[in-house]
Amino acid sequence: MNAGTRVVFIGPGVMAESMIRGLLHQKALPPDHIVVSGPREERVKELQARYGVTPLVDNITAARQGDVVVLSVKPQTLLGKVLHELQGQIPEHALVLSIVAGVPIARIAAGLGHDKIVRAMPNTPGQIGQGITVWTASPTVSEEQKAMAREILAAMGEEIYMNDEDYLDMATALSGTGPAYVFLFMEALVDAGVHLGFPRRIAEKLVVQTVLGSAAYYKRVQGEVHLAHLRNQVTSPAGTTAAALYYLEKAGFRTAISRAVWAAYLRSKELGQTAQPSPPKE
Numbered sequence: 001m002n003a004g005t006r007v008v009f010i011g012p013g014v015m016a017e018s019m020i021r022g023l024l025h026q027k028a029l030p031p032d033h034i035v036v037s038g039p040r041e042e043r044v045k046e047l048q049a050r051y052g053v054t055p056l057v058d059n060i061t062a063a064r065q066g067d068v069v070v071l072s073v074k075p076q077t078l079l080g081k082v083l084h085e086l087q088g089q090i091p092e093h094a095l096v097l098s099i100v101a102g103v104p105i106a107r108i109a110a111g112l113g114h115d116k117i118v119r120a121m122p123n124t125p126g127q128i129g130q131g132i133t134v135w136t137a138s139p140t141v142s143e144e145q146k147a148m149a150r151e152i153l154a155a156m157g158e159e160i161y162m163n164d165e166d167y168l169d170m171a172t173a174l175s176g177t178g179p180a181y182v183f184l185f186m187e188a189l190v191d192a193g194v195h196l197g198f199p200r201r202i203a204e205k206l207v208v209q210t211v212l213g214s215a216a217y218y219k220r221v222q223g224e225v226h227l228a229h230l231r232n233q234v235t236s237p238a239g240t241t242a243a244a245l246y247y248l249e250k251a252g253f254r255t256a257i258s259r260a261v262w263a264a265y266l267r268s269k270e271l272g273q274t275a276q277p278s279p280p281k282e
Contacts, residue, residue, distance in 0.1 A: 001028055001148050008066030010059050010082060011073035012038040012047055015099055015156075018127040019070065020051055022155025025129070037062035063089050068148055071098040071108070075271045078103060083111030090114040095145040097152065101172050102271025105138050105165060115140045118149045121171040124179045126156030133159045134171035169272075173264035181260065186211060 007029060009016040016036065023029050031052030037059050038044050044055035056062045063069050063086050073082055078100045090096060090112055097118045098108055105117045120135035133153045137146055146161075153159040162168070186207050193203030218230060235241045 001151055004033070005029065005067045005148065006033050006035065006065055007068045007070065007152065008035040008037065008062045009070045009072055010037055010063060010086070011071065011077070012036045012040070012043045013072055014124075014127065015122055016070065016072040017047060018122075018131075018156050019072075019152060020047065020053060022126075022129055023152065024051055026155055028151055028155065035062050035065055059085055060089050064091065066091065066094050068095045068097055068152065070152070071096060071100050073100060075100050075102055078108075083108065086112055088113045095141065095148060097149055101176065102169065102268040104168075104272045105136075107272060109138065116145060117141070118146070119165065119168055120149070120153055120159075121168050121176045122153065122156050123176050129155070129157055131157035132175055133157070134162055134167060134175065135159060136162050136165050136168060169265055169268040172268040173261045177261075177264045181257065182211070 007023070009020065020034055020036070023034065024031060032054065034051070034053040035056060036044050036047050036053050037056040039057060041055075041057050044057060047053055048055040059082065069086075069090055071078060071082065078098075092114075094114075095116050095118060096108065096112065096114055097120060098105075099120050099122055100108075101121065103119075105119050108117050108119070109115050115138055117138045118135055118141060119137075120133050122133040123131045125131040126133065133156060135149065135153060137149065141149075150159060150161070189207045189210075190200065190203045193206060194200050198206070218227065221230075231245075235245060
């Protein structure tokens with residue numbers, strides 16, 4: 001990014017903090033070029049104390065300062081208040097980067113009266129720089145602005161650009177919600193270990209390292225072998241793994257995962273289609 005670029009965060013939540021931390025860690029921007037705005041003064045002051053950024057509780061004042069305006073609020077907040085509040089307030093040259101789940105570019109552009117929009121779906125491992133973000137951009141976003149968006153999103157880990165916005169709802173259901181599936185699976189494994197007789201701390205250590213090691217192993221050989229090949233390597237005929245996998249298949253493990261992802265996808269679509277921008281209640 002250019003030395004004078006100012007990035008404004010509308011919404012001081014967890015993902016906004018992850019992006020701020022990453023940008024500062026990579027020295028992409030100095031702290032005084034980052035503004036964070038939200039309704040709770042104690043929260044924006046907390047981020048100021050932690051990172052040296054500029055805190056505001058007035059979204060309009062904040063947005064007017066931005067070369068990049070990051071929308072990092074909840075979908076209901078965005079559509080119910082923020083779009084109405086910021087309509088016509090975004091500088092003409094500025095890029096709007098939305099990480100709001102389920103809300104399409106067209107709805108954001110119409111609500112803001114602004115057409116330079118990037119829509120992105122990060123995930124929670126971005127808090128430690130190990131996330132992955134799928135993103136796309138409206139046709140009016142310049143190559144320079146795409147480069148800025150890529151740099152901001154890369155502060156949280158890997159990023160993948162897609163031309164078709166439909167992939168964003170798919171990413172919401174797969175990688176955006178995905179950490180919850182992994183944590184639930186890990187929790188179930190830990191509980192199973194405790195049921196077997198392990199102390200919980202030992203069961204947790206066994207499960208965490210198993211998941212980390214399995215993912216790292218696959219990443220090293222990715223492109224060389226299929227996941228099924230790695231699973232087969234662990235599965236001896238009539239062995240313990242074969243017995244466990246038989247039970248998982250019989251219990252509908254794959255079907256449950258597939259249906260869960262599909263349910264998340266449908267909900268992502270609903271968030272964008274059913275909510276309508278409206279002024280805040282008096």
